[in-house]
Amino acid sequence: MNCPNCGAEISKHAKFCSNCGQKLSDVADAANVEKTDALADSTEPAPETAPDNSTTATEVIAPAEADEPAETVTDPDATVLAEYPIDDKDATAAETSLLEVSADDSYITPDEAPTVVTDLDAVADADADPTVIANSNVSAEEPTTFINDPDRIDVFTSDDVDSTAISHFDPSQFTVVSSGPSSVERKQTKDGSDTLRKVAFGLLAAVLVVGVLAIAWVIQSHQDDAAKRSAVQQRIATYQEQIESVGVDPRSDSSRVELLNQYEKLNEIEEQIQTDQKNGQFRMPNGSDDTGINVLNSSISDRQKSIRDWFEADYKRRLTANSFNDTDTANTMDQKSVANKLVELQALLGDIEHEKVIWGDDTGNNSTYDSYHSRVSDQIKKGETLKSGVAEKTKKEQEQKDKDKKSEEDRKKAQKWVGTYSGTGTDGKPMEVVIQKDGTVIWRIGGQPEVRGTWTGDESKLELNFNGQVSGRSEPFTLSSTNGGRTVTISSQSSTWNTDTLSRK
Structure with a gap:
C-alpha cells in the first residue's frame, strides 16, 4: 500500500510512514472525511x-x-x-x-x-x-x-x-x-524523493571524503613539516660538531702552519654550508632558512677572525722590526744590517702571499692584504737601494784600506832611503835632501830657506812632493839610485828640470 500523505510505498500494517513520518490513522481519517463529503455532494x-x-x-x-x-x-x-x-x-x-x-x-x-x-x-x-x-x-x-x-x-x-x-x-x-493517476503522482513523488535522497547522500559522502582527505593532507603536511624541521636541525647539529672539532686557540708560540690548516678546514666547512643553503637544505616549511645557519656562520667567522688576528699581529711585528727609517743611508748603515733586514722582509712577503687565504675576499686594491703586501714590498725596494749604496761605500773603503796597507808596506820597504843626501846642484849651488822615517822630506838649497814635503815610494824609488814650493812646473821629483843607495839622482818629468846627483852621507 501507499502512504495517503506522500504516496510512498509502505507496509500494509504500518502505523507510521517510513518516508514522511506521518501517522497513518490520522491521514486516513482526514482523507475519508474529505472523500465522503465529495461523494455525497455529487x-x-x-x-x-x-x-x-x-x-x-x-x-x-x-x-x-x-x-x-x-x-x-x-x-x-x-x-x-x-x-x-x-x-x-x-x-x-x-x-x-x-x-x-x-x-x-x-x-x-x-x-x-x-x-x-x-x-x-x-x-x-x-x-x-x-x-x-x-x-x-x-x-x-x-x-x-x-x-x-x-x-x-x-x-x-x-x-x-x-x-x-x-x-x-x-x-x-x-x-x-x-489508483492510476494517484499512483503515477505518488511514484513520481517517490522517485523525486529517492533522487533527492541519493543526491543528498552523494553530497554528504563527497563532503565526508573531501573532509577526510583534507584532514589526511593536514596530518601528512604536519608530519612532512616536522620531518623537514628535524632534518634541518640534525644537519645544523652535524655542522656545529664539525666546527667545534677544529680547536682554534692562537697563542704567541702557535705554529703558523697549524693555524693555517685550521683556517682552511673552517673555510671548507663554510663552503659546504653555503652549498647546502643554495640547494635549500636549511629551508623551513615557511620558505625561509632556519636561523641556526646564522649561528653556524657566526661561529666559523669568530674562529677565522681569531686566526686572522694572529697572522696580522705577526705581520705588524715583523714589518716594524725590519723596516728602514728615513734617516737610514749608505753612510749610516752597514752592509750586514741591511742584508739581515732584507732577508726578514723577503720572508715576510712570502708568508703574506702564501697565507693569502686568511683574508678571504679582502684581497683587492686598498684591502688589508694589499696594504701589508705593498708596505713590505716598498721596504724591500728601499733595502735594495741601501744595499747597493752600502756595497759601493764598502768597496771604496776596502780599496782605501788596501791602498793604505800597500803604502804601509811600501813605506817599510822604502826605509832604506831614510838618510841625508848632499851635493852640488846643476846650478852650482850646494843642496841637501833629508829623507825622514815619518814620510817627510826636507829640501835645502844653499842660501835659501828649507822646504818641507812628503815622500812615498818603495824600495826601487821614491816620489818627492813639495806642493810646488820648489818648482810648480817640475814637481813631483823622483829619487832613485843605481848603486844601492850610495848615490841618488833627483829627476823630474818636466824637460825644464836638470837632474841633480847627490851622495849619501
Whole structure:
C-alpha cells in the first residue's frame, strides 16, 4: 500500500510512514472525511422506480478483467478511470481506498446503490447508459478482494446496500476506484524523493571524503613539516660538531702552519654550508632558512677572525722590526744590517702571499692584504737601494784600506832611503835632501830657506812632493839610485828640470 500523505510505498500494517513520518490513522481519517463529503455532494437522488436488480455488493467493487487495455471514455459524465489500464495492484489499492471511505455510513444511503463497474467495454462506449452498466452480467462466482479480506467483512452488510440506487450513481464518483493517476503522482513523488535522497547522500559522502582527505593532507603536511624541521636541525647539529672539532686557540708560540690548516678546514666547512643553503637544505616549511645557519656562520667567522688576528699581529711585528727609517743611508748603515733586514722582509712577503687565504675576499686594491703586501714590498725596494749604496761605500773603503796597507808596506820597504843626501846642484849651488822615517822630506838649497814635503815610494824609488814650493812646473821629483843607495839622482818629468846627483852621507 501507499502512504495517503506522500504516496510512498509502505507496509500494509504500518502505523507510521517510513518516508514522511506521518501517522497513518490520522491521514486516513482526514482523507475519508474529505472523500465522503465529495461523494455525497455529487450523488443525485435515485428515481422512484428503479429496475429490479439483484446484483450484490460484491459486484460493486469487483475488479474488471479485460483482455485489452481500457480506452478513453468519450462521455464527459464517464469516469476518468478509462484513461488508465487497471491491473491487479491498482484494483487492490482501489479496494482499500473504497473500504476506508465506506467507514462513514453517509456515503451510501438505504435508497441508493453504487453503480456496478463490471464491463469495461460498456464504459468505453460513449452512448453507454449507467443503467446498462449496472445490468451487465457479472459472474457471481468471480472472487473479489473485498469479500475475501476477513479484515473488511464488517464494512458492508446486506442492509447497507440498496440495489435500486445502483443505476442512479454518477460514474464520476468512481474516480477514486482507480489508483492510476494517484499512483503515477505518488511514484513520481517517490522517485523525486529517492533522487533527492541519493543526491543528498552523494553530497554528504563527497563532503565526508573531501573532509577526510583534507584532514589526511593536514596530518601528512604536519608530519612532512616536522620531518623537514628535524632534518634541518640534525644537519645544523652535524655542522656545529664539525666546527667545534677544529680547536682554534692562537697563542704567541702557535705554529703558523697549524693555524693555517685550521683556517682552511673552517673555510671548507663554510663552503659546504653555503652549498647546502643554495640547494635549500636549511629551508623551513615557511620558505625561509632556519636561523641556526646564522649561528653556524657566526661561529666559523669568530674562529677565522681569531686566526686572522694572529697572522696580522705577526705581520705588524715583523714589518716594524725590519723596516728602514728615513734617516737610514749608505753612510749610516752597514752592509750586514741591511742584508739581515732584507732577508726578514723577503720572508715576510712570502708568508703574506702564501697565507693569502686568511683574508678571504679582502684581497683587492686598498684591502688589508694589499696594504701589508705593498708596505713590505716598498721596504724591500728601499733595502735594495741601501744595499747597493752600502756595497759601493764598502768597496771604496776596502780599496782605501788596501791602498793604505800597500803604502804601509811600501813605506817599510822604502826605509832604506831614510838618510841625508848632499851635493852640488846643476846650478852650482850646494843642496841637501833629508829623507825622514815619518814620510817627510826636507829640501835645502844653499842660501835659501828649507822646504818641507812628503815622500812615498818603495824600495826601487821614491816620489818627492813639495806642493810646488820648489818648482810648480817640475814637481813631483823622483829619487832613485843605481848603486844601492850610495848615490841618488833627483829627476823630474818636466824637460825644464836638470837632474841633480847627490851622495849619501
